[in-house]
Amino acid sequence: MPDRFDMLHLVGLLVVAGGLLLLVLTPQPEAGAMHGGRLDRAMEKQMLARARTDFLKQTYAPVVDLTASGEYAAALLKLKELGREYPGEPHGDILRGEILLAQQAWQPATASFVRGVKGNGDYVDAKSPLSRYESISRVVDEGLRQVGAQVKQHPDNSSLQETMRDLYYLQSRLAGGCE
Amino acid sequence: MKLSSFLITLLLLIALSLLAGCQPETERPTYTIGYMNCNSEAETIQRFQPLTRYLGEKLGVNFKLVPVDTQDFPERFKAGEFDFTHTNSLLYIILHKEAGLSLVATERRGEYGSRTAGAIISRKGSGIKTIDDMKGKRMLFGPQLAPSGFLAQYDLMLQAGFDPETDLSYYGIPHGSFKHEKVVYGVYFGAYDVAAAPALDLETMAAEGKIRADDFNIIGQSRIFPYCTFGAAKRLDTDLVNRFQRALLELTPEVTVELDGEVVKVLDGAWVDGFDQLVDSDYDPLREMARRANMPPYQEF
Numbered sequence: 001m002p003d004r005f006d007m008l009h010l011v012g013l014l015v016v017a018g019g020l021l022l023l024v025l026t027p028q029p030e031a032g033a034m035h036g037g038r039l040d041r042a043m044e045k046q047m048l049a050r051a052r053t054d055f056l057k058q059t060y061a062p063v064v065d066l067t068a069s070g071e072y073a074a075a076l077l078k079l080k081e082l083g084r085e086y087p088g089e090p091h092g093d094i095l096r097g098e099i100l101l102a103q104q105a106w107q108p109a110t111a112s113f114v115r116g117v118k119g120n121g122d123y124v125d126a127k128s129p130l131s132r133y134e135s136i137s138r139v140v141d142e143g144l145r146q147v148g149a150q151v152k153q154h155p156d157n158s159s160l161q162e163t164m165r166d167l168y169y170l171q172s173r174l175a176g177g178c179e
Numbered sequence: 180m181k182l183s184s185f186l187i188t189l190l191l192l193i194a195l196s197l198l199a200g201c202q203p204e205t206e207r208p209t210y211t212i213g214y215m216n217c218n219s220e221a222e223t224i225q226r227f228q229p230l231t232r233y234l235g236e237k238l239g240v241n242f243k244l245v246p247v248d249t250q251d252f253p254e255r256f257k258a259g260e261f262d263f264t265h266t267n268s269l270l271y272i273i274l275h276k277e278a279g280l281s282l283v284a285t286e287r288r289g290e291y292g293s294r295t296a297g298a299i300i301s302r303k304g305s306g307i308k309t310i311d312d313m314k315g316k317r318m319l320f321g322p323q324l325a326p327s328g329f330l331a332q333y334d335l336m337l338q339a340g341f342d343p344e345t346d347l348s349y350y351g352i353p354h355g356s357f358k359h360e361k362v363v364y365g366v367y368f369g370a371y372d373v374a375a376a377p378a379l380d381l382e383t384m385a386a387e388g389k390i391r392a393d394d395f396n397i398i399g400q401s402r403i404f405p406y407c408t409f410g411a412a413k414r415l416d417t418d419l420v421n422r423f424q425r426a427l428l429e430l431t432p433e434v435t436v437e438l439d440g441e442v443v444k445v446l447d448g449a450w451v452d453g454f455d456q457l458v459d460s461d462y463d464p465l466r467e468m469a470r471r472a473n474m475p476p477y478q479e480f
Contacts, residue, residue: 071397072400073296073378073381073397074392074397076290076378077382077385077395078392080382080392081386081391081392083386084386096290100290100291103402103403104402104403105291105292105294105403107292107293108290108292111292157456157458158428158456159293159428159456159457160456
């Protein structure tokens with residue numbers, strides 16, 4: 001005959017089993033919420049990306065304006081000044097690459113583009129609002145032609161070989177290759 | 180028995196050859212590197228001691244560091260005082276032409292890597308924005324043999340049809356050390372109307388927060404040309420020069436040497452980002468400038 005203590009155990013077990021059953025059988029209202037959460041996160045991501053793009057465009061606008069008017073020295077100086085506030089920002093590296101390229105400084109220009117692309121792959125993504133696909137393509141095409149010709153003349157020159165490696169890296173990133 | 184004596188002799192021979200490889204510093208050959216003073220002798224010694232120690236360790240020879248005044252450099256080099264040289268690019272082309280100095284490696288520093296440029300600046304709000312606006316103004320230059328502090332700007336003006344000798348009311352060169360910074364501050368504080376500032380000094384001062392980009396008008400900037408350069412005397416053994424070059428090109432920011440009980444980063448200590456291997460024709464833009472400005476090594480009286 002079960003005593004009172006056994007009965008207490010039995011009742012406890014029944015309550016737990018009932019609770020579990022209720023949990024299993026109850027329809028999950030979470031499904032909708034999760035879908036909403038995913039949407040929220042996607043939107044949040046997009047908002048952040050847009051805010052970042054706008055911020056970069058606004059912050060670096062003086063550099064872009066100076067570059068557009070051919071004032072490369074002043075543009076580089078402004079970029080240096082901004083570098084104090086935002087050291088290592090890939091957008092600065094990309095702009096620096098464009099300015100140096102306009103001054104025919106192939107080696108530092110290519111190295112700067114490489115730093116920028118390594119810092120943020122959006123610059124080689126044709127669909128990104130930050131995309132520099134076209135200008136980096138031009139750097140690669142022209143660079144391989146010009147630096148390539150120099151390497152043929154001086155095949156043992158390690159500095160030219162380094163620039164060629166940088167150009168091949170950019171070429172591979174443009175083609176969709178990863179790090 | 181015979182085998183063990185053979186082995187002992189072999190081991191002794193190996194030990195002796197290893198000991199011969201560890202040549203004590205006093206028995207190593209000594210070579211001299213002449214370093215052109217940029218700002219002061221004390222600064223030159225401080226900057227290049229770690230690099231000189233590194234080169235000595237890497238090549239297994241002794242290197243003596245000699246700080247040299249820019250104006251004295253050609254004469255002392257021609258007298259055979261230095262085996263290797265570290266000078267600005269104008270001194271390199273002078274010594275290359277007049278004494279057969281060969282190119283070893285070019286210093287990499289700043290935005291243009293192993294290149295640099297010279298700029299003409301005025302204070303923002305001065306109304307001086309073009310070379311034409313500089314007529315009748317007072318100008319401050321860097322030292323006369325400075326490619327990015329004198330020659331580049333002088334040539335820039337000549338190319339614009341502006342004769343610095345007659346079109347400026349006055350031009351001068353500051354006394355003492357740190358001439359390039361003095362030139363920038365000369366305009367900043369209004370003592371002069373325009374100045375010849377090396378692009379690298381402007382860049383460094385902006386990065387250090389000493390000046391702001393908006394403080395100045397950049398009236399013009401020269402095309403880029405090679406920066407400070409290591410050269411080798413033609414009497415030196417090619418293998419030694421090649422090893423010297425390789426040691427410079429292989430330098431990375433992590434390389435350290437021990438100096439007076441302290442571990443020092445070689446490149447950081449020398450304020451250098453690295454070294455590039457250029458070819459002599461890369462110096463042609465500077466040669467063209469020197470020809471147009473009637474400056475050494477093409478000066479005609």
